[in-house]
Amino acid sequence: MGIDISQASLEEIGEEHVGTSLETPLREDAFEMDDDLKVELIEKHFREIMHIMGLDLTDDSLKGTPHRVAKMYVKEVFSGLNPKNKPIAKLFENKYKYKEMLVEKDITFHSHCEHHFVPIYGNAHVAYISKGEVIGLSKINRIVQYFAKRPQVQERLTMQIGNELKEVLKTDDVAVILDANHMCVSSRGVQDTNSSTVTSFYSGKFEKDEQSRNEFLKYISLEK
Protein backbone atom coordinates (compact mmCIF):
# COMPACT_ATOMS: atom_id res chain seq x y z
CA MET A 1 0.00 0.00 0.00
CA GLY A 2 1.15 3.57 -0.65
CA ILE A 3 0.22 6.26 1.85
CA ASP A 4 -1.34 4.97 5.05
CA ILE A 5 -3.73 7.79 5.80
CA SER A 6 -4.07 6.78 9.41
CA GLN A 7 -0.44 7.74 9.85
CA ALA A 8 0.09 10.40 7.22
CA SER A 9 -0.58 13.98 8.14
CA LEU A 10 -3.41 15.54 6.16
CA GLU A 11 -0.87 17.77 4.41
CA GLU A 12 0.81 14.77 2.83
CA ILE A 13 -2.39 13.55 1.26
CA GLY A 14 -3.43 14.86 -2.11
CA GLU A 15 -0.43 17.14 -2.58
CA GLU A 16 0.73 15.34 -5.69
CA HIS A 17 -1.44 14.06 -8.45
CA VAL A 18 -0.92 12.61 -11.88
CA GLY A 19 -2.78 12.99 -15.13
CA THR A 20 -3.93 15.71 -17.46
CA SER A 21 -6.53 18.31 -16.61
CA LEU A 22 -9.19 16.17 -18.30
CA GLU A 23 -8.60 13.38 -15.83
CA THR A 24 -9.80 13.49 -12.26
CA PRO A 25 -6.71 14.34 -10.22
CA LEU A 26 -5.85 11.14 -8.40
CA ARG A 27 -2.82 10.05 -6.40
CA GLU A 28 -0.65 7.54 -8.18
CA ASP A 29 -1.40 4.94 -5.48
CA ALA A 30 -5.14 5.69 -5.36
CA PHE A 31 -6.19 2.12 -6.08
CA GLU A 32 -3.89 0.35 -3.69
CA MET A 33 -6.25 0.68 -0.74
CA ASP A 34 -9.36 -1.47 -0.83
CA ASP A 35 -12.82 0.00 -0.35
CA ASP A 36 -13.45 -1.51 3.08
CA LEU A 37 -10.27 0.03 4.46
CA LYS A 38 -11.24 3.38 2.92
CA VAL A 39 -14.61 3.20 4.70
CA GLU A 40 -12.88 2.37 7.99
CA LEU A 41 -10.43 5.28 7.74
CA ILE A 42 -12.96 7.86 6.52
CA GLU A 43 -15.29 6.82 9.35
CA LYS A 44 -12.54 7.45 11.87
CA HIS A 45 -11.71 10.88 10.45
CA PHE A 46 -15.35 11.89 10.07
CA ARG A 47 -16.02 10.96 13.70
CA GLU A 48 -13.17 13.32 14.58
CA ILE A 49 -14.73 16.14 12.48
CA MET A 50 -18.09 15.68 14.22
CA HIS A 51 -16.35 15.63 17.60
CA ILE A 52 -14.52 18.89 16.80
CA MET A 53 -17.87 20.40 15.82
CA GLY A 54 -19.06 19.68 19.33
CA LEU A 55 -21.51 16.91 18.50
CA ASP A 56 -22.22 14.19 21.03
CA LEU A 57 -21.19 10.95 19.32
CA THR A 58 -22.90 8.85 21.98
CA ASP A 59 -26.31 10.17 20.84
CA ASP A 60 -28.41 7.40 19.37
CA SER A 61 -29.10 9.19 16.12
CA LEU A 62 -25.55 10.48 15.60
CA LYS A 63 -23.40 7.53 16.59
CA GLY A 64 -23.83 5.70 13.29
CA THR A 65 -23.29 8.81 11.15
CA PRO A 66 -19.50 8.53 10.67
CA HIS A 67 -19.95 5.02 9.29
CA ARG A 68 -22.95 6.04 7.15
CA VAL A 69 -21.04 8.97 5.65
CA ALA A 70 -17.93 6.87 4.97
CA LYS A 71 -19.96 4.11 3.30
CA MET A 72 -21.90 6.67 1.26
CA TYR A 73 -18.68 8.34 0.06
CA VAL A 74 -16.86 5.18 -0.98
CA LYS A 75 -19.67 2.93 -2.18
CA GLU A 76 -22.26 5.42 -3.43
CA VAL A 77 -21.66 9.08 -4.21
CA PHE A 78 -17.92 8.76 -5.04
CA SER A 79 -17.99 5.20 -6.40
CA GLY A 80 -16.98 6.59 -9.81
CA LEU A 81 -13.45 7.11 -8.47
CA ASN A 82 -12.95 3.36 -8.65
CA PRO A 83 -12.47 2.08 -12.21
CA LYS A 84 -13.86 -1.29 -11.09
CA ASN A 85 -17.27 0.41 -11.10
CA LYS A 86 -17.00 1.58 -14.69
CA PRO A 87 -20.02 0.30 -16.63
CA ILE A 88 -19.40 -2.32 -19.25
CA ALA A 89 -20.87 -0.85 -22.40
CA LYS A 90 -22.61 -3.54 -24.39
CA LEU A 91 -22.51 -2.76 -28.11
CA PHE A 92 -24.63 -4.20 -30.88
CA GLU A 93 -24.06 -4.26 -34.59
CA ASN A 94 -26.01 -1.49 -36.32
CA LYS A 95 -27.91 -4.10 -38.35
CA TYR A 96 -30.75 -1.78 -39.19
CA LYS A 97 -28.26 0.67 -40.75
CA TYR A 98 -29.78 3.49 -38.72
CA LYS A 99 -27.74 6.49 -39.84
CA GLU A 100 -29.35 9.44 -38.07
CA MET A 101 -28.32 10.76 -34.70
CA LEU A 102 -29.55 9.05 -31.55
CA VAL A 103 -30.41 11.39 -28.70
CA GLU A 104 -30.76 10.28 -25.10
CA LYS A 105 -32.13 13.31 -23.28
CA ASP A 106 -33.00 14.32 -19.72
CA ILE A 107 -30.65 11.82 -18.11
CA THR A 108 -30.76 12.61 -14.40
CA PHE A 109 -27.41 12.79 -12.65
CA HIS A 110 -26.14 13.61 -9.18
CA SER A 111 -22.59 14.68 -8.59
CA HIS A 112 -20.59 16.63 -6.02
CA CYS A 113 -18.64 19.84 -6.42
CA GLU A 114 -14.96 19.17 -5.78
CA HIS A 115 -14.48 22.57 -4.14
CA HIS A 116 -17.13 22.27 -1.45
CA PHE A 117 -18.24 18.59 -1.52
CA VAL A 118 -21.91 19.55 -1.84
CA PRO A 119 -24.29 18.24 -4.51
CA ILE A 120 -24.47 19.19 -8.15
CA TYR A 121 -27.61 17.78 -9.79
CA GLY A 122 -29.16 18.15 -13.18
CA ASN A 123 -29.78 16.62 -16.57
CA ALA A 124 -27.50 15.38 -19.28
CA HIS A 125 -28.41 15.24 -22.96
CA VAL A 126 -26.31 13.02 -25.18
CA ALA A 127 -26.25 12.39 -28.94
CA TYR A 128 -24.14 10.22 -31.19
CA ILE A 129 -24.10 9.05 -34.79
CA SER A 130 -23.20 5.39 -35.20
CA LYS A 131 -20.19 4.33 -37.25
CA GLY A 132 -21.30 0.69 -37.29
CA GLU A 133 -22.12 -0.17 -33.71
CA VAL A 134 -24.90 0.93 -31.37
CA ILE A 135 -24.97 1.02 -27.61
CA GLY A 136 -27.65 -0.31 -25.23
CA LEU A 137 -29.53 2.83 -24.22
CA SER A 138 -29.24 2.35 -20.47
CA LYS A 139 -25.45 2.20 -20.83
CA ILE A 140 -25.44 5.87 -21.85
CA ASN A 141 -27.17 6.75 -18.56
CA ARG A 142 -24.72 4.51 -16.69
CA ILE A 143 -21.70 6.21 -18.27
CA VAL A 144 -23.06 9.64 -17.27
CA GLN A 145 -23.68 8.45 -13.73
CA TYR A 146 -20.28 6.76 -13.39
CA PHE A 147 -18.38 9.99 -14.14
CA ALA A 148 -20.85 12.04 -12.06
CA LYS A 149 -20.06 9.93 -9.00
CA ARG A 150 -16.80 11.71 -8.41
CA PRO A 151 -15.85 15.05 -6.93
CA GLN A 152 -16.28 17.15 -10.07
CA VAL A 153 -16.30 20.45 -11.85
CA GLN A 154 -19.00 20.51 -14.50
CA GLU A 155 -16.64 21.30 -17.38
CA ARG A 156 -14.55 18.20 -16.70
CA LEU A 157 -17.58 15.99 -16.15
CA THR A 158 -18.94 17.05 -19.55
CA MET A 159 -15.68 16.27 -21.32
CA GLN A 160 -15.14 12.96 -19.53
CA ILE A 161 -18.57 11.76 -20.65
CA GLY A 162 -17.97 12.97 -24.23
CA ASN A 163 -14.57 11.33 -24.54
CA GLU A 164 -15.74 8.05 -23.04
CA LEU A 165 -18.62 7.84 -25.51
CA LYS A 166 -16.28 8.55 -28.42
CA GLU A 167 -13.99 5.76 -27.29
CA VAL A 168 -16.69 3.21 -26.49
CA LEU A 169 -18.75 3.87 -29.63
CA LYS A 170 -15.73 4.25 -31.92
CA THR A 171 -17.20 7.38 -33.44
CA ASP A 172 -16.13 11.03 -33.41
CA ASP A 173 -19.70 12.19 -33.75
CA VAL A 174 -20.70 12.80 -30.14
CA ALA A 175 -22.44 15.68 -28.37
CA VAL A 176 -23.08 16.18 -24.66
CA ILE A 177 -24.91 18.98 -22.85
CA LEU A 178 -25.21 19.20 -19.08
CA ASP A 179 -27.61 21.57 -17.35
CA ALA A 180 -27.05 21.51 -13.61
CA ASN A 181 -27.65 23.20 -10.29
CA HIS A 182 -24.74 23.65 -7.93
CA MET A 183 -25.66 23.63 -4.27
CA CYS A 184 -22.45 25.50 -3.50
CA VAL A 185 -24.01 28.38 -5.42
CA SER A 186 -27.60 27.98 -4.14
CA SER A 187 -27.36 26.89 -0.51
CA ARG A 188 -24.29 28.83 0.62
CA GLY A 189 -21.88 31.48 -0.66
CA VAL A 190 -23.73 33.69 -3.12
CA GLN A 191 -27.03 31.80 -2.38
CA ASP A 192 -28.51 32.17 -5.86
CA THR A 193 -31.29 29.61 -6.10
CA ASN A 194 -32.22 30.46 -9.68
CA SER A 195 -29.13 30.10 -11.82
CA SER A 196 -28.12 26.87 -13.49
CA THR A 197 -24.97 25.98 -15.40
CA VAL A 198 -24.93 24.71 -18.98
CA THR A 199 -21.83 23.07 -20.49
CA SER A 200 -21.35 21.38 -23.83
CA PHE A 201 -19.05 18.99 -25.69
CA TYR A 202 -19.22 18.79 -29.50
CA SER A 203 -17.06 16.49 -31.53
CA GLY A 204 -16.94 15.34 -35.17
CA LYS A 205 -20.08 16.32 -37.09
CA PHE A 206 -21.49 18.13 -34.07
CA GLU A 207 -18.44 20.36 -33.98
CA LYS A 208 -18.12 20.97 -37.71
CA ASP A 209 -21.68 20.92 -38.96
CA GLU A 210 -24.05 23.56 -37.63
CA GLN A 211 -27.07 21.65 -38.93
CA SER A 212 -26.28 18.55 -36.86
CA ARG A 213 -25.70 20.67 -33.78
CA ASN A 214 -28.97 22.55 -34.29
CA GLU A 215 -30.86 19.32 -34.86
CA PHE A 216 -29.57 18.04 -31.51
CA LEU A 217 -30.45 21.32 -29.79
CA LYS A 218 -33.92 21.17 -31.29
CA TYR A 219 -34.53 17.66 -29.93
CA ILE A 220 -33.59 18.77 -26.46
CA SER A 221 -35.62 21.96 -26.94
CA LEU A 222 -32.81 24.42 -26.35
CA GLU A 223 -33.25 25.95 -29.82
CA LYS A 224 -36.13 26.20 -32.25
Ligand SMILES: Nc1nc2c(ncn2[C@@H]2O[C@H](COP(=O)(O)OP(=O)(O)OP(=O)(O)O)[C@@H](O)[C@H]2O)c(=O)[nH]1
Ligand atom coordinates in the same frame (compact mmCIF):
# COMPACT_ATOMS: atom_id res chain seq x y z
N1 LIG B 1 -15.84 26.56 -13.23
C1 LIG B 1 -16.49 25.93 -12.24
N2 LIG B 1 -16.54 26.52 -11.04
C2 LIG B 1 -17.22 25.87 -10.07
C3 LIG B 1 -17.87 24.65 -10.26
N3 LIG B 1 -18.47 24.30 -9.11
C4 LIG B 1 -18.20 25.27 -8.24
N4 LIG B 1 -17.44 26.24 -8.80
C5 LIG B 1 -16.93 27.51 -8.27
O1 LIG B 1 -15.67 27.31 -7.70
C6 LIG B 1 -15.35 28.53 -7.03
C7 LIG B 1 -14.48 28.27 -5.84
O2 LIG B 1 -14.03 29.55 -5.52
P1 LIG B 1 -13.43 30.04 -4.14
O3 LIG B 1 -13.41 31.51 -4.17
O4 LIG B 1 -12.13 29.33 -3.88
O5 LIG B 1 -14.47 29.46 -3.07
P2 LIG B 1 -15.46 30.25 -2.12
O6 LIG B 1 -14.69 31.27 -1.32
O7 LIG B 1 -16.21 29.23 -1.33
O8 LIG B 1 -16.39 31.01 -3.17
P3 LIG B 1 -17.92 31.43 -3.10
O9 LIG B 1 -18.70 30.25 -3.60
O10 LIG B 1 -18.03 32.59 -4.03
O11 LIG B 1 -18.24 31.76 -1.67
C8 LIG B 1 -16.69 29.19 -6.72
O12 LIG B 1 -16.81 30.34 -7.50
C9 LIG B 1 -17.71 28.14 -7.16
O13 LIG B 1 -18.93 28.70 -7.62
C10 LIG B 1 -17.79 24.06 -11.56
O14 LIG B 1 -18.32 22.98 -11.83
N5 LIG B 1 -17.09 24.74 -12.50
Ligand SMILES: [Zn+2]
Ligand atom coordinates in the same frame (compact mmCIF):
# COMPACT_ATOMS: atom_id res chain seq x y z
ZN1 LIG C 1 -18.64 24.20 -4.98
